[in-house]
Amino acid sequence: MTVRIITGNEAAAWGARLARVQVVAAYPITPQSPVVETLSAWVESGEMPAELIAVESEHSAMSVCIGAATAGARAFTATSSNGLAYMTEQIWWAAGARLPLVMCVANRSLAAPWNVLNDQQDSMSVRDAGWVQLYCRDNQEVLDTVVQGYRIAERLNVPVMVCYDGFLLSHTAMPVEVPDAAAVDAFLPPRPQPLQIVDPADPRNIGPVVMADPRRDADGVLRGAYLELRAAHHEALLEALEAVPEVGEAWARATGRPGCGLVAEHRLDDAEIALVAAGSLVTQSTLVADLLREEGLPVGVLGIRCCRPFPAAAVRERLRGVRAALVLDKALSYGYAGPIATDLRAALYGTPDAPAVYGAVCGLGGRDVTPEALAEAARAALADARAGAVERPLAWIGRMAREEAR
DSSP states (O other): OEEEEEOHHHHHHHHHHHTTOSEEEEOOOTTTHHHHHHHHHHHHHTSSOOEEEEOSSHHHHHHHHHHHHHTTOOEEEEEOHHHHHHTHHHHHHHHHTTOOOEEEEEEOOOSSSOOOSOOSHHHHTTTTSSOEEEEOSSHHHHHHHHHHHHHHHHHHTOOEEEEEETTTTTTOOEEEEEOOHHHHHHHSOSOOOOSSOOOTTSOOOSSOOOOSSOEEOTTSOEEOOHHHHHHHHHHHHHTHHHHHHHHHHHHHHHHSSOOOOSEEEESOTTOSEEEEEOTHHHHHHHHHHHHHHHTTOOEEEEEESEEESOOHHHHHHHTTTOSEEEEEESSOBTTTBOHHHHHHHHHHTTOTTOOEEEEEEOOGGGOOOOHHHHHHHHHHHHHHHHTTOSOOOOEETTOOOHHHHO
């Protein structure tokens, strides 16, 4: 291991380099731009033997990755915000074609109005597109997760999205252990035989029109149609619930670093209320929990690393015995609730003695989420839980009073 003081964007680039990515599709957008800029410099200097393709849009960037991955190459790109929205059509194509590529998303708010600061609305908007979605707490997890992402993707033949908070991680420097290339090579061998076959001697259509009902192929074999393909994709994604922790354990053995699983927990054993979040807010929440413990309040933290597939069994196990969960979403399903809160309620439905799930939205558009505000929200939620409240209105942490905002 070599310890480097690097940003989250540099950690993402190091992950791609150590994974021996062969094709990089590059289109800059704040706050992701330094990822592809760093990779471009390495490719230009000869430090990284890869093909870097500068494109004119994010849609084209994902198109390049689709072509490269279909041909059997290990492909990578990165994006943010409206760039992710612009490539959404190809996000669905890459997943539906079962291509094992990895993309980093430096989470940023979506326009309009324009805002370049952090929330998680961009990646949450495509959480149902069929990608594995992994959220990172710090820069070390960014590097580790990019490398692990290729092993997960190539095992399941599904793409992996590595999400980390824009500016809070993307531009913040912190110590990161960069593993030896030989250790990573042992952990991540060359990409296996692609699910798709590209062979001039065996020509075939890739991604053709598929009919509604099963049909027989040229050899008379009955083949599944659209519904069967979607079911197989769904089942492959569910296999990530086993693959993600297993790959994390293999990473720990290969590098000596702690493995990363589906969730992270902090002081949950005797917690009465759990703060639930994804990304860097998990790290911040652990500090708040420690602060409240000093006041005698039994607060713990559950971090959601794998948001898709949602780790329902893991969260049920970790929250057993907890009175309430306060979910801190940095995104919103407009007209309903925060996406993680919604998923958590669904996961706990029908569970005996399930905790009450309270939803809170914070940090939208880069609004500062202070420890004091989180602590106050936790105190209020704990008081409501002790009073027996099963439901409560969606809380907006840090929002001005309506009369003040006019």
